[in-house]
Amino acid sequence: xxxxxxxxxxxxxxxxxxxxxxxxxxxxxxxxxxxxxxxxxxxxxxxxxxxxxxxxxxxxxxxxxxxxxxxxxxxxxxxxxxxxxxxxxxxxxxxxxxxxxxxxxxxxxxxxxxxxxxxxxxxxxxxxxxxxxxxxxxxxxxxxxxxxxxxxxxxxxxxxxxxxxxxxxxxxxxxx
Amino acid sequence: xxxxxxxxxxxxxxxxxxxxxxxxxxxxxxxxxxxxxxxxxxxxxxxxxxxxxxxxxxxxxxxxxxxxxxxxxxxxxxxxxxxxxxxxxxxxxxxxxxxxxxxxxxxxxxxxxxxxxxxxxxxxxxxxxxxxxxxxxxxxxxxxxxxxxxxxxxxxxxxxxxxxxxxxxxxxxxxxxxxxxxxxxxxxxxxxxxxxxxxxxxxxxxxxxxxxxxxxxxxxxxxxxxxxxxxxxxxxxxxxxxxxxxxxxxxxxxxxxxxxxxxxxxxxxxxxxxxxxxxxxxxxxxxxxxxxxxxxxxxxxxxxxxxxxxxxxxxxxxxxxxxxxxxxxxxxxxxxxxxxxxxxxxxxxxxxxxxxxxxxxxxxxxxxxxxxxxxxxxxxxxxxxxxxxxxxxxxxxxxxxxxxxxxxxxxxxxxxxxxxxxxxxxxxxxxxxxxxxxxxxxxxxxxxxxxxxxx
Numbered sequence: 001x002x003x004x005x006x007x008x009x010x011x012x013x014x015x016x017x018x019x020x021x022x023x024x025x026x027x028x029x030x031x032x033x034x035x036x037x038x039x040x041x042x043x044x045x046x047x048x049x050x051x052x053x054x055x056x057x058x059x060x061x062x063x064x065x066x067x068x069x070x071x072x073x074x075x076x077x078x079x080x081x082x083x084x085x086x087x088x089x090x091x092x093x094x095x096x097x098x099x100x101x102x103x104x105x106x107x108x109x110x111x112x113x114x115x116x117x118x119x120x121x122x123x124x125x126x127x128x129x130x131x132x133x134x135x136x137x138x139x140x141x142x143x144x145x146x147x148x149x150x151x152x153x154x155x156x157x158x159x160x161x162x163x164x165x166x167x168x169x170x171x172x173x174x175x176x
Numbered sequence: 177x178x179x180x181x182x183x184x185x186x187x188x189x190x191x192x193x194x195x196x197x198x199x200x201x202x203x204x205x206x207x208x209x210x211x212x213x214x215x216x217x218x219x220x221x222x223x224x225x226x227x228x229x230x231x232x233x234x235x236x237x238x239x240x241x242x243x244x245x246x247x248x249x250x251x252x253x254x255x256x257x258x259x260x261x262x263x264x265x266x267x268x269x270x271x272x273x274x275x276x277x278x279x280x281x282x283x284x285x286x287x288x289x290x291x292x293x294x295x296x297x298x299x300x301x302x303x304x305x306x307x308x309x310x311x312x313x314x315x316x317x318x319x320x321x322x323x324x325x326x327x328x329x330x331x332x333x334x335x336x337x338x339x340x341x342x343x344x345x346x347x348x349x350x351x352x353x354x355x356x357x358x359x360x361x362x363x364x365x366x367x368x369x370x371x372x373x374x375x376x377x378x379x380x381x382x383x384x385x386x387x388x389x390x391x392x393x394x395x396x397x398x399x400x401x402x403x404x405x406x407x408x409x410x411x412x413x414x415x416x417x418x419x420x421x422x423x424x425x426x427x428x429x430x431x432x433x434x435x436x437x438x439x440x441x442x443x444x445x446x447x448x449x450x451x452x453x454x455x456x457x458x459x460x461x462x463x464x465x466x467x468x469x470x471x472x473x474x475x476x477x478x479x480x481x482x483x484x485x486x487x488x489x490x491x492x493x494x495x496x497x498x499x500x501x502x503x504x505x506x507x508x509x510x511x512x513x514x515x516x517x518x519x520x521x522x523x524x525x526x527x528x529x530x531x532x533x534x535x536x537x538x539x540x541x542x543x544x545x546x547x548x549x550x551x552x553x554x555x556x557x558x559x560x561x562x563x564x565x566x567x568x569x570x571x572x573x574x575x576x577x578x579x580x581x582x583x584x585x586x587x588x589x590x591x592x593x594x595x596x597x598x599x600x601x602x603x604x605x606x607x608x609x610x611x612x613x614x615x616x617x618x619x620x621x622x623x624x625x626x627x628x629x630x631x
Contacts, residue, residue, distance in 0.1 A: 026337040028294070031377055036359035037342050041301060069359070076361040076531075077342035079301045095263045096464065096521040097420040097507050133345070133525050134263040134464075135302050138507070139418060139426030148304035175308050 006084055008052035012062075016046050019176075020062060033065050036073055040080060045174050049089065050081040078132065086121040086128030088166040088173075091145040094131035097138035106142045107131060110159050126166065147173030178432040179406050181394040181414055182387065186274050192309070194316035197277040203322055205285045205393035210330045213396070218289035222392060224400025226412035231257055231348070231385030232463060232503040233578075234487050238400075243372035244290055245380040253381045254292040256283060256389050257353055258299040261345040262463035263525060264505025267416035268386035270428040272299070272306050276313040282389035283336055284322055285396055290382055293333050297386075298353050301342040310338045345529035349577045350383035351375075352531065363531050364577035387416050408434030411486035415501070421508035424448035437461075437483045437490075438475045441508070454510040458594075461490050462502020464522050465582035467589030468515070469499050495589065515597050519590040520548035526583035537580040540571040544587055551598060554605025561598045565591055 027034040060067040074080040092107050121128045137143045140152035190196035223238030260268040287295045325333045341347050347356045351365035375381025395403045404412045411433040420426045425448040440446045459474045478497035490501045527541040568584035
């Protein structure tokens, strides 16, 4: 079991709660649990892209289900993070069609450029490089997911520029 | 130019918006179905069209619809499977991103045919920006009166919502998708009961792929018979193919079924031939799960007939010398590609995506990954090739859902057609260690994978 006792400040803002209630309204009244996956995305996006045990408990309370029902879902799906991650999480697709067009070398380049290994966060907490499975962009490789968006047809130059843009806070992570 | 019925309007500026879509004949099928047809008549047209499920299995859509339980009186649901995750496949995303109203129109017409009053589009979580596009398009359609209560004054009510997943290939399997839509882990259910009887919240449910549903408006606007005239034999209509790998023009193409593989590969209208003009080595025609074909079985079948882009022709020869149309994920490999590495990469994918319910798949996919990894890294043993064959044969057919089969087939086909390459890896480990198979040689070996600890 991985360490889960990282501290996280919970802030269920009014905007967030409005959105959560809207999502819950998409399902019949006695089927609130169905909203769990979309709600977890919203909550995670609003909390630095990860979900602490306390935050999952909060979600359970809002949806009116048991905490275990939230934990089992969070640990199953790969998009939910159970510990802090870099603010700009570079998720490279590393499945074969992408590899045919040089993804693995570009991942190495990005790691070297940032001075981290795969799965490590830079000391300033800004960047993390991760390999993920097929993202459905096979014809536009190499590519990565950054927040809600895909960055496709990547090259070393584009990676360099992307890192600069992230540092300058020019990158929009979420479409809310 | 072959016939286009899905992407014919995709280049019209502004087609993403409701106004432009409507001006170009959008939502006509909803009007026609609700005003001039009964739900059963719509089902009959879809049956007559011969439209087959476009997600990969190719099951006749009209027949699937006819199984839905209308007698129990329980609420019925239509769920669109937009959890596109099969490696090599990115066609649904293209359709939803650039002509979202076509899917929504198809959902309304199809829901009407099935008598569903609450329908969902289940989209994979990674396509978050497409989720937002669909959400906004649904709001536009609702504002224009195509959704909600008493649509077009017919007394028919429909609510449509988008639901997002969170990164699990297994949720593309229809019962896992339903579990996920209920807010649970994506563990496939044992069938029967089939979703048509007991699906979402134990209600009768039909799950269809995006492309299948997007084909319905054309069928309703024209007729099932007209649709059946497109294509070849039992492969009626058009198919979206997403092409990737070592080709000049990767991307999404709509083809009329029956086009020859040779023309699709080499014509400038489509893939334009191999990139860097290197020789063709292998082809995966329908997403990572289907058997890989060696060069000599790509343009011609084992009988010497032209290989066509159709369900029948691609599977001609069975798994011995054929493959499958699958989801239309068309992956092309040139001579620099390493089949062992490709097979290992796919095995890693299936190991990662196995939900863990059935032991043969949970354990077997991990074994496949490990054994393939050691062969790829020059630590393979002679008996490993037979071991791989044995493992895959024990997964196939022994699991609740088809993920086990999907993990086995690529391994079996790679050994069947490229056994010499596996043997070469085992016998000449030193030569393998210093080669990078994925990009034109010579090139430095990929580092982060080499340093991975072998268990």
